[in-house]
Amino acid sequence: MEPALIITTLNSIAPLEQGAIAAFLDLCEEISIPRNEYLVRQGERTPYAYFLEEGVVRVFFNNEGNEYNKTFFVPGMFPTPITALISGEPSQLGFQALVASKLTRFSYQGFRALFKSHPCLESLMLRILELEWIKKERHDIRMVTNDATTNYLVFRKEYPGLENQIPQYHIASYLGITPIQLSRIRARLAKGQ
Amino acid sequence: MEPALIITTLNSIAPLEQGAIAAFLDLCEEISIPRNEYLVRQGERTPYAYFLEEGVVRVFFNNEGNEYNKTFFVPGMFPTPITALISGEPSQLGFQALVASKLTRFSYQGFRALFKSHPCLESLMLRILELEWIKKERHDIRMVTNDATTNYLVFRKEYPGLENQIPQYHIASYLGITPIQLSRIRARLAKGQ
DNA sequence: CCCATTCCTTAACATATGTTAATGCGCAGC
DNA sequence: GCTGCGCATTAACATATGTTAAGGAATGGG
Numbered sequence: 066m067e068p069a070l071i072i073t074t075l076n077s078i079a080p081l082e083q084g085a086i087a088a089f090l091d092l093c094e095e096i097s098i099p100r101n102e103y104l105v106r107q108g109e110r111t112p113y114a115y116f117l118e119e120g121v122v123r124v125f126f127n128n129e130g131n132e133y134n135k136t137f138f139v140p141g142m143f144p145t146p147i148t149a150l151i152s153g154e155p156s157q158l159g160f161q162a163l164v165a166s167k168l169t170r171f172s173y174q175g176f177r178a179l180f181k182s183h184p185c186l187e188s189l190m191l192r193i194l195e196l197e198w199i200k201k202e203r204h205d206i207r208m209v210t211n212d213a214t215t216n217y218l219v220f221r222k223e224y225p226g227l228e229n230q231i232p233q234y235h236i237a238s239y240l241g242i243t244p245i246q247l248s249r250i251r252a253r254l255a256k257g258q
Numbered sequence: 259m260e261p262a263l264i265i266t267t268l269n270s271i272a273p274l275e276q277g278a279i280a281a282f283l284d285l286c287e288e289i290s291i292p293r294n295e296y297l298v299r300q301g302e303r304t305p306y307a308y309f310l311e312e313g314v315v316r317v318f319f320n321n322e323g324n325e326y327n328k329t330f331f332v333p334g335m336f337p338t339p340i341t342a343l344i345s346g347e348p349s350q351l352g353f354q355a356l357v358a359s360k361l362t363r364f365s366y367q368g369f370r371a372l373f374k375s376h377p378c379l380e381s382l383m384l385r386i387l388e389l390e391w392i393k394k395e396r397h398d399i400r401m402v403t404n405d406a407t408t409n410y411l412v413f414r415k416e417y418p419g420l421e422n423q424i425p426q427y428h429i430a431s432y433l434g435i436t437p438i439q440l441s442r443i444r445a446r447l448a449k450g451q
Numbered sequence: 452c453c454c455a456t457t458c459c460t461t462a463a464c465a466t467a468t469g470t471t472a473a474t475g476c477g478c479a480g481c
Numbered sequence: 482g483c484t485g486c487g488c489a490t491t492a493a494c495a496t497a498t499g500t501t502a503a504g505g506a507a508t509g510g511g
Contacts (some may be wrong), residue, residue: 128403135398148395151388157399184377191384194391195344201394202341205328206350209434210321213468232488241402246468248490406498425458439498441460457508465500474491481484 069095071116071169074141079192085183092171092179104160104168105146111156113170114145120166121227123235124158134239136204137163137224137231143193144168163231213242214250262288264309264362267334272385278376285364285372297353297361298339304349306363307338313359314420316428317351327432329397330356330417330424336386337361356424406435407443 071093075081081089095118098104105111107127115122122144125134135158138144149156150173180187208216217240221228228236237247264286268274274282288311291297298304300320308315315337318327328351331337342349343366373380401409410433414421421429430440 126399126402133402147388148392152392157395184380187377187380187384191380191387194384194387195340198387198391199341199345202350205398206319209319209326234488243469244489245470245491249468252490427458436499437459438461438500442498445460452511454511455509457506459504459506461504462502463500464502465498467496467498469497470493470495472492472494474489476489477487479484479486481482 069169070118070141074116075189078196079185079189081185081189082183085179085185088179088183089171089176089186092175093169094171096168096170098162098166098168100162100165102162104144104162105149105156105158107157107159108155110154111146111149112172112174114150114173114176115143115160116169117142117144118167118169120168121163121230122160122166122168123163123231123239124160125238126158132238133241134235137227137239139224139227143197147194147197163235208241213240213246214254216240217247217250217254262362263311263334267309268382271389272378272382274378274382275376278372278378281372281376282364282369282379285368286362287364289361289363291355291359291361293355293358295355297337297355298342298349298351300350300352301348303347304339304342305365305367307343307366307369308336308353309362310335310337311360311362313361314356314423315353315359315361316356316424316432317353318431319351325431326434327428330420330432332417332420336390338366340387340390356428401434406433406439407447409433410440410443410447 072086072090075086075089098120104115104122117138117140119140122138123134124136124138124144125132127133144160146156146158146160148154149158176186176190180190207219211219217236220236220239233247234244237244240247242250265279265283268279268282291313297308297315300318310331310333312333315331316327317329317331317337318325320326337353339349339351339353341347342351369379369383373383400412404412410429413429413432426440427437430437433440435443
């Protein structure tokens, strides 16, 4: 495959040797996925890690019909069931494309198998997890601290334009409120301005 | 220092060479901390990673006087400001001993400096982050999915005896409710049983 | 031993948010 | 160009939880 966004992204995270890059690219394949299709279904096993080149993906948890969106992925991010890949268990989370998307995917086991011959890839993996950890912690603190209105405004800043590409009930679920409540918030904001 | 709980814990996470263990132990020092003292204050920098040998520690976020307990640590866990250590920024989280506690601490930079000569320590670090990630994800899913009553019951199972060692407002904050609400839940449970 | 502090409980009240339901807009398929 | 479906909005209502306040048990210090 041709080195797309993923290579520049990985290189900006940690320095990689040429040999490691080549070996890694051998594992990669590009896939396209239509709107509303699933990368990973809840309860399903998958061998793949994913990198989003174009589009939007959501990750969510479904409990008795109620869905909770954990976060949205935009290009440059990794919509990957880390826990499932690490633990070997079926994924507790579902991953769904919200618009037609292009992704790079690669076998996680294959990737780990490269660590012995290319230690820089293990350092890369550690660095990625570190960065994800930081991101998640900041996110968690924000969500707990702010009220829904503030988090809605943050969402709009963090994902410019996304608001108009996906149904509002996905945003509401992400904010931890009902679509009705989000509608009330939007009405209040429109009036207050 | 004498190899205490931390060594058996680390060995159970990932296999370590003798040389690596010795080099690591050189970095370690044991500390005791009285009840209600802070390991790390919010807004403070710290060079240390911590491992809890005995006692209880909470990690919390404070926003304009409102405190949000993220989790509790019991022996065998790492009450460590990972994000602060990785990013070099002041810690957004506070770490406080809720009962008199014993910990092992070590310089995080010193630890990372060992990665070059002891790659197994880097693998260990990666493994620890992986396990923490899994734990956090399961925790997050539970907290979102369940109501406060269920989460309270889970808390009692997950931290046996802890309920009687710490004030209930810390538990309420952990559950995301007010102490009054927790009191109502407890009253209902006592009656319903 | 007593007092003060801390913290849990209970009640009365206020309020934000969920629930149910009806309305209407806009897009897609026929 | 209709027609139907999916989705957002709005209103009326129900309810859970926060707020304020008061009282009482337990604990620790003088």
